[in-house]
Amino acid sequence: MPKKNILILSTEYGTERDELVVPLEKLKELGHDVTLATPSGDPVQTLKHDKDPADKVPADTTVAEATGTYDVIVLPGGALNADHGRTDEGIRRLVKAQAGAGRSIAAICHAGWILVEDGLTKGKDLTSYPSIRTDLENAGATWQDQALVKDDANGWTLVTSRNPGDLDVFVKAIDEL
DSSP: OOOOEEEEEOOSEEEEHHHHHHHHHHHHHTTOEEEEEESSSOOEEEEETTTEEEEEEOOSEETTTOOSOOSEEEEOOOHHHHHHHTTOHHHHHHHHHHHHTTOEEEEEGGGHHHHHHTTTTTTOEEOOOGGGHHHHHHTTOEEOOSSOEEEOGGGSOEEEEOSGGGHHHHHHHHHHO
């Protein structure tokens, strides 16, 4: 697979640990350039199971400084992370620009909420953590209960997975984009 330039966007708190750390480490091991950006550039305080504090993961840059061209933007889950991410103008700007440029986005778990904010789920087949299914369907998506859903409609590619149990297929799909 050709080397990709990948941007992982996260807020500084509430990101599901494995949904950040596993793609970050495995995509680097596969030879890709991976950058982690947060709104402030501060580390991400991850959580285990959306409640128990886990690792702090250092950010490489701020969202505002992440101005390059990225082959893939990865949105890790965690209910708090996704809820804060969907109100962050910088994260939303990058995600909307990525789709508008016809480039790929990969979202896992609750990260679909970020896509809803800019109307990016309309006409898309996807999956997510089950509790946000109704939100995604109300925003025009077709929700599927599968480990991985890939959709190339509307001029850009979306790869989605449900939860940390789907990380192997999620990372493989990002690598294969």
